[in-house]
Amino acid sequence: MKLFSKEEMALDRELGDLMDDINLNILAITEDSNVTVGGKYVPNSELAITAAKELLRVSEILKLYENEEDADD
Secondary structure, three states, X not given: OOOOHHHHHHHHHHHHHHHHHHHHHHHHHHOOOOEXXXXXXXXXXXXXXXXXXXXXXXXXXXXXXXXXXXXXX
């Protein structure tokens, strides 16, 4: 699969956003912070689940990049 510039930019942006979200979730868990969304408390277990799902998406994006590099070789 050949990624075009718009697709690469979208993936780069998504990857950056995911990494930011993951870092914030992990930080909240490790510091035992109180996180709310829409005024509702979000337990650490939910933050961990969200981080895990986001890490899965990060791995998918990284695999796309690896496949693209392999195709260029």
